[in-house]
Amino acid sequence: MSEIERHSFDVVVIGAGGAGLRAAIEARMQGKRVAIVCKSLFGKAHTVMAEGGIAAAMGNVNSHDNWQVHFRDTMRGGKFLNSWRMAELHAKEAPTRVWELETYGALFDRTPDGKISQRNFGGHEYPRLAHVGDRSGLELIRTLQQKIVSLQQEDYRETGDYEAKIKIFAEVTITRLLTVDGRAAGAFGYYRETGNFVTFEAPAVVLATGGIGKTFKVTSGSWEYTGDGHALAMRAGATTLNMEFIQFHPTGMVWPPSVKGILVTESVRGDGGVLTNSEGTRFMFNYIPDVFKDKYATTPEEADRWYTDPDNNRRPPELLPRDEVARAINSEVKAGRGTPHGGVYLDVSSRLPAEVIKKKLPSMWHQFKELADVDITKEAMEVGPTCHYVMGGVEVDPDTQQTLLPGLFAAGEVSGGLHGSNRLGGNSLSDLLVFGRRAGLGAAEYVEALPVRPAVDDAMLAxxxxxxxxxxxxxxxxxxxxxxxxxxxxxxxxxxxxxxxxxxxxxxxxxxxxxxxxxxxxxxxxxxxxxxxxxxxxxxxxxxxxxxxxxxxxxxxxxxxxxxxxxxxxxxxxxxxxxxxxxxxxxGAVIEHQPMQPMRPDLLELFDVEELKKYLTAEELPTHDAGSDH
Amino acid sequence: MGYTAKFKVWRGDDTGGGIEDFSVDVNEGEVVLDIIHRLQATQAPDLAVRWNCKAGKCGSCSAEVNGKPRLMCMTRMSTFTEDETITVTPMRTFPVIRDLVTDVSYNYEKARMVPAFAPPADLAPGDYRMAQVDVERSQEFRKCIECFMCNNVCHAVRDHEENKTTFSGPRFLMRIAELDMHPLDTVDRREVAVEDHGVGYCNITKCCTEVCPEHIKITDNAIIPLKERIADKKYDPIFSIASLFKRNKEGRQSAPDTPKATK
Structure with a gap:
C-alpha cells in the first residue's frame, strides 16, 4: 500500500451544496474543526441550479401565512407520506434560516416596504418563496460560501491560519465511509486532480451529497448526481427510505437534444405562464385531482383573476404540485397533442410584457436565447418532464439527522422523509438550510458526547x-x-x-x-x-x-x-x-417494510377531518370536529 | 443534420503538452461541451475537463475556444461553419493541471482577502429593511457565476504573471464594489482595494466586461465607481491627514468599525 495522506477532524462534511455548507458553518460555530469535501470546485455544487426560491412562511407578502399553513401544504404535497416531525421542524424554522442568510450578506428581492419579497409557487397556499430573480440557488450557495470565508477570516485573526477550523478539500471524491465497531470513523477518497488517495479520520461524518439524477437519461442533474451518499451510507450499514419516490419536474427543456432535461423554473408558471397543447388548449383544467378539487380554479377566467386577487379566487391548475403537472404533460403527449419535439407549450410571452419577463426571469430568457435560439418574450417554450429530485433518501432521525449508523448524519436531498412522496418547489432550499444546520449541530453534539474517538487502521485503507x-x-x-x-x-x-x-x-x-x-x-x-x-x-x-x-x-x-x-x-x-x-x-439492495409513525394529535388537528379522509384509514382519523378553524 | 467536425484540443499537463487533432460527429443543437463529451465517450476517455450544470449557471467549463474565453456549455456549434476547425485550449492565465483543467486556486486565495460583509452590530435578523432600488446595484454583481473568465482575460495578470501577488483581477474588485454598495454594510474597503487588491492596475480596457457570460458591466458599474470613491477619499483633506496615522495590515483586516464615507 502506498503512503496515504491522512487528516484528522472533528466533523467531515461530504458535499458542498447548501446542506453541506450550512452543516459546516454550524459545526464550526459549535467550536468543531471541520473538513468540507467537495467533488467539484468550491461554490459549483448543484444548489446553484435552483431557480425559484426558498420556501419560508415569513408572511411578508400575505400576512395570513404561518408555519401551520406551510406544514399543511408540505404534507398535502407529499400526500401524507412525509415524516411529519421533519415537516413540522422545517415549517417552523425556515423563516429564521432565511433571515440568518441576510446577516451573511444575502440580497433577496424586496417588497415595497423593504422586506424580503416572496413569490407564488406550486402547492404553496400563499406567496412564500424568498428569491433573487430566478437565480435563487446561486445566491444561496454564494452567501454560504462567503460566510465560510468570513469564518475563516475570523480564524485567521485568532490563529494566523485561515484553515485552522474549516478546511475545504475541493475536487475530492469519497469512495468509502470508514467504520469502527458499528460507528462512523471517517472517509476515504481520492483527489481528482492527481488521483492520490486521502483519508479523513473523524468521529462524525455528514453526508450532503445531493441526488441521483445521473442514473436517468433525461435529468436536470449534473454529473455529480451519482447517488454517492446513498450508496456510501448503505454500504456502511445505514439505510435508505422510500427510494421509489422520484420527482419528474414537469418543465424541462425538450429541444435541442443536447439540453434535453435542463430545468425551466416553476417561477414561469408562478409568475403567470400557462401550459397549452398543440391544439391550443390550456389542458391543466382537465387534470385537477379530487384531493385538490376545491383549491384550484376550474375556468381560465377565475385562474387569471387569482394573480391579482388571490383572496377571492382559486389558484390556476398550472400551479398544482409537480407530480400532477408532470403526469398531465405526459398524458397530453401520449394522446398525440404534443409539440413537434415531444413536449407541450409553456407560454409567458402572451401573458407578461417583455420587460417584466426579462426582469423576473432573466436566467430563463438567457438560457432559451443562448441554448435554443428561442426568445421567450416573443414565443412559447417547449417543455416536458425531467428527472429532478429524489424524495427518498438516507433514513435519519428527524431532530438530529443522524442515520442508523452512529456518527453518520445526512442532510438535504441525500436524506429522506421531509418531502414524503412529492416535494413542493421551494421546499428544497429551505430543507438544506433547516436540516443542514441540524445535521451540523447533531454532529457537533455527537462528537462532544463521545468518550473515545474511533481509530482507523491501515488494513481498512489498503x-x-x-x-x-x-x-x-x-x-x-x-x-x-x-x-x-x-x-x-x-x-x-x-x-x-x-x-x-x-x-x-x-x-x-x-x-x-x-x-x-x-x-x-x-x-x-x-x-x-x-x-x-x-x-x-x-x-x-x-x-x-x-x-x-x-x-x-x-x-x-x-x-x-x-x-x-x-x-x-x-x-x-x-x-x-x-x-x-x-x-x-x-x-445489492434488499428491502423491508417499516410502519409509519402515527402523526402527533396536535398536528393532526391542523387539518379538517374531511381532508384527512382522503389520505388516512378510518381508524387513524381523529375525533375532532370537521371544519375546525384554520 | 449531423456532420463531422475538425477539432483541435490541447492535451497535456504541467510538464508540457500540445494540440491533438480529432474528427468528431456533431448533431443539430449541440454545444462545444457536447463535442468534448463525445470525444471522452468515443475517442479519449481520459480527456480532462471540468463541467457541472451544462446550462451556463455554475461557471465550471471555462476554456478558450478559437482563442476566445468561453463557457463551453454556452458555445453553440451552429456559431461555426461546418468546415471550420475548432480549437479548444485551457484558460491561459492559470496553470494547467491536465488538458482543459486549470489550477484556479489564485481566485480562491484572493476571495479570502476581501473583508467580509459586516452588518450593523445592533441589527437583529429579520429586521433588515432595504429598498429594491438600493439592492439592485449589488445584485447585478451577485449574478457572477465565478467562471473566472474575467480574471483569465485581464491583461494585468494574463501577460504579467508577476502581478498575481498584488492584483486580484476584475472578479474581486467587483466583489469589493458589491460589498461597498450593499445598503447595510459598515466596512470601508477603499484602502484594501488599493493596497491588497491593486485596483490601480486596472486601466479600464473593459476586456472583462466583454467576456462576462452574465453580461455584468464589470468595468462601468463596479470598477469605475470603486476608483471614483477611492479618488474622493484620497483627495479629501480629512482623509489625507488621517492617513498619516497609517494602520498596519492586520489593522486593516480587522477594521469593521471604520466608518463609511457615504452610505
Whole structure:
C-alpha cells in the first residue's frame, strides 16, 4: 500500500451544496474543526441550479401565512407520506434560516416596504418563496460560501491560519465511509486532480451529497448526481427510505437534444405562464385531482383573476404540485397533442410584457436565447418532464439527522422523509438550510458526547485503495461511458415517470447484467484527472442506487406522488402507512417494510377531518370536529 | 443534420503538452461541451475537463475556444461553419493541471482577502429593511457565476504573471464594489482595494466586461465607481491627514468599525 495522506477532524462534511455548507458553518460555530469535501470546485455544487426560491412562511407578502399553513401544504404535497416531525421542524424554522442568510450578506428581492419579497409557487397556499430573480440557488450557495470565508477570516485573526477550523478539500471524491465497531470513523477518497488517495479520520461524518439524477437519461442533474451518499451510507450499514419516490419536474427543456432535461423554473408558471397543447388548449383544467378539487380554479377566467386577487379566487391548475403537472404533460403527449419535439407549450410571452419577463426571469430568457435560439418574450417554450429530485433518501432521525449508523448524519436531498412522496418547489432550499444546520449541530453534539474517538487502521485503507484502483487492472473491454448510457436508458424507459411490474422486473434483470459489465470495464490513461476512471467508480454507486429505486418501485403497489404505477393507479391508505426501507446485504439492495409513525394529535388537528379522509384509514382519523378553524 | 467536425484540443499537463487533432460527429443543437463529451465517450476517455450544470449557471467549463474565453456549455456549434476547425485550449492565465483543467486556486486565495460583509452590530435578523432600488446595484454583481473568465482575460495578470501577488483581477474588485454598495454594510474597503487588491492596475480596457457570460458591466458599474470613491477619499483633506496615522495590515483586516464615507 502506498503512503496515504491522512487528516484528522472533528466533523467531515461530504458535499458542498447548501446542506453541506450550512452543516459546516454550524459545526464550526459549535467550536468543531471541520473538513468540507467537495467533488467539484468550491461554490459549483448543484444548489446553484435552483431557480425559484426558498420556501419560508415569513408572511411578508400575505400576512395570513404561518408555519401551520406551510406544514399543511408540505404534507398535502407529499400526500401524507412525509415524516411529519421533519415537516413540522422545517415549517417552523425556515423563516429564521432565511433571515440568518441576510446577516451573511444575502440580497433577496424586496417588497415595497423593504422586506424580503416572496413569490407564488406550486402547492404553496400563499406567496412564500424568498428569491433573487430566478437565480435563487446561486445566491444561496454564494452567501454560504462567503460566510465560510468570513469564518475563516475570523480564524485567521485568532490563529494566523485561515484553515485552522474549516478546511475545504475541493475536487475530492469519497469512495468509502470508514467504520469502527458499528460507528462512523471517517472517509476515504481520492483527489481528482492527481488521483492520490486521502483519508479523513473523524468521529462524525455528514453526508450532503445531493441526488441521483445521473442514473436517468433525461435529468436536470449534473454529473455529480451519482447517488454517492446513498450508496456510501448503505454500504456502511445505514439505510435508505422510500427510494421509489422520484420527482419528474414537469418543465424541462425538450429541444435541442443536447439540453434535453435542463430545468425551466416553476417561477414561469408562478409568475403567470400557462401550459397549452398543440391544439391550443390550456389542458391543466382537465387534470385537477379530487384531493385538490376545491383549491384550484376550474375556468381560465377565475385562474387569471387569482394573480391579482388571490383572496377571492382559486389558484390556476398550472400551479398544482409537480407530480400532477408532470403526469398531465405526459398524458397530453401520449394522446398525440404534443409539440413537434415531444413536449407541450409553456407560454409567458402572451401573458407578461417583455420587460417584466426579462426582469423576473432573466436566467430563463438567457438560457432559451443562448441554448435554443428561442426568445421567450416573443414565443412559447417547449417543455416536458425531467428527472429532478429524489424524495427518498438516507433514513435519519428527524431532530438530529443522524442515520442508523452512529456518527453518520445526512442532510438535504441525500436524506429522506421531509418531502414524503412529492416535494413542493421551494421546499428544497429551505430543507438544506433547516436540516443542514441540524445535521451540523447533531454532529457537533455527537462528537462532544463521545468518550473515545474511533481509530482507523491501515488494513481498512489498503482495502479501500485496492477497491478504488480496481478499474485500472480490470481486463475486460467494457467502456464505462457506454455502460452509463445503457443504465440511464434502462432507468428512464423502465423505471421512469410511469411504471409497471413487467418493465421493472426487466430493469432489475438488466441491472444485474450491468453489475457484471462494470466488473469488466477497464480504464485507460493515468490517475491524474481521469474522467473515465472517475465514472467507473461513480457507476458502482449509481448501480446500487438504481437497484434500490427499482426494487422499492416494484414493491409499492399504489400510485402516489413521484411513484406512478400503471398497474396500480390508485392511492392506497394501507400503503401510506408503510415506509420501504433499503439496506445493503453485501451483494445489492434488499428491502423491508417499516410502519409509519402515527402523526402527533396536535398536528393532526391542523387539518379538517374531511381532508384527512382522503389520505388516512378510518381508524387513524381523529375525533375532532370537521371544519375546525384554520 | 449531423456532420463531422475538425477539432483541435490541447492535451497535456504541467510538464508540457500540445494540440491533438480529432474528427468528431456533431448533431443539430449541440454545444462545444457536447463535442468534448463525445470525444471522452468515443475517442479519449481520459480527456480532462471540468463541467457541472451544462446550462451556463455554475461557471465550471471555462476554456478558450478559437482563442476566445468561453463557457463551453454556452458555445453553440451552429456559431461555426461546418468546415471550420475548432480549437479548444485551457484558460491561459492559470496553470494547467491536465488538458482543459486549470489550477484556479489564485481566485480562491484572493476571495479570502476581501473583508467580509459586516452588518450593523445592533441589527437583529429579520429586521433588515432595504429598498429594491438600493439592492439592485449589488445584485447585478451577485449574478457572477465565478467562471473566472474575467480574471483569465485581464491583461494585468494574463501577460504579467508577476502581478498575481498584488492584483486580484476584475472578479474581486467587483466583489469589493458589491460589498461597498450593499445598503447595510459598515466596512470601508477603499484602502484594501488599493493596497491588497491593486485596483490601480486596472486601466479600464473593459476586456472583462466583454467576456462576462452574465453580461455584468464589470468595468462601468463596479470598477469605475470603486476608483471614483477611492479618488474622493484620497483627495479629501480629512482623509489625507488621517492617513498619516497609517494602520498596519492586520489593522486593516480587522477594521469593521471604520466608518463609511457615504452610505
Amino acid at each position: 482495502d479501500a485503495e485496492a477497491e478504488a484502483l480496481a478499474p485500472f487492472s480490470n481486463v475486460g473491454d467494457e467502456n464505462p461511458y457506454t455502460i452509463h448510457a445503457d443504465l440511464q436508458n434502462t432507468m428512464n424507459d423502465l423505471v421512469g415517470i410511469i411504471r409497471t411490474e413487467s418493465e421493472m422486473v426487466d430493469a432489475l434483470a438488466r441491472l444485474q447484467e450491468f453489475k457484471v459489465r462494470v466488473k469488466n470495464s477497464s480504464v485507460k490513461g493515468g490517475r491524474a484527472f481521469n474522467p473515465g476512471w472517475h465514472l467507473a467508480l461513480d457507476l458502482k454507486n449509481m448501480l446500487l442506487v438504481a437497484e434500490a429505486v427499482a426494487k422499492a418501485s416494484l414493491d409499492r403497489q399504489e400510485s402516489r406522488g413521484g411513484h406512478t404505477r400503471d398497474d396500480y393507479p390508485k392511492m392506497s391508505d394501507e400503503w401510506r402507512k408503510i415506509n420501504i426501507i433499503c439496506r445493503y446485504d453485501g451483494e
